[in-house]
Amino acid sequence: AAESLQKIAGAEAAFVSRGDDSGTHKKELSLWTSAGLAPAEFGGWYNAVGAGMGAALNTSSGMNAYIMSDRASWLNFGNKGDLALLFSGDPVLFNQYAFLPVNPAIHGHVKNDLAMKLEGWLASDRAKALINSYMIGGETLFVFNAKQ
Numbered sequence: 001a002a003e004s005l006q007k008i009a010g011a012e013a014a015f016v017s018r019g020d021d022s023g024t025h026k027k028e029l030s031l032w033t034s035a036g037l038a039p040a041e042f043g044g045w046y047n048a049v050g051a052g053m054g055a056a057l058n059t060s061s062g063m064n065a066y067i068m069s070d071r072a073s074w075l076n077f078g079n080k081g082d083l084a085l086l087f088s089g090d091p092v093l094f095n096q097y098a099f100l101p102v103n104p105a106i107h108g109h110v111k112n113d114l115a116m117k118l119e120g121w122l123a124s125d126r127a128k129a130l131i132n133s134y135m136i137g138g139e140t141l142f143v144f145n146a147k148q
Contacts, residue, residue, distance in 0.1 A: 005032055009032075012045040014065035016059050016060040016065045016066070017049065024069075061079050075137055101118075
């Protein structure tokens with residue numbers, strides 16, 4: 001991932017960033033930093049749009065620019081134009097979802113029994129089968145790795 005970003009920056013190729021302080025945006029910024037680069041110092045080729053993934057993908061498509069996207073948004077995105085998936089698979093790009101129940105000792109008003117029921121289901125064999133079989137366009141989106 002770092003090498004890909006260094007090539008984009010070196011070529012000053014058009015790049016669209018969500019620029020919206022989302023988790024994806026924060027991850028993108030950390031990847032630039034890991035690559036030894038600072039987006040605050042980039043020129044006009046770096047476009048922070050301050051919008052969600054859909055709007056950023058549309059902007060990227062319209063500009064024929066590079067973008068960092070999560071797989072689900074990319075596979076659901078219909079306005080790809082000339083865009084194509086060019087890089088994936090680096091472990092640094094791993095994007096994990098998590099379920100963290102609220103501590104009932106600190107927040108007594110929460111329905112802890114229901115949260116524990118949901119947690120049990122999320123870690124179940126049924127949830128594993130559903131998560132591992134969820135596909136868009138024949139591509140698996142998620143990998144089950146729940147632990148209780």
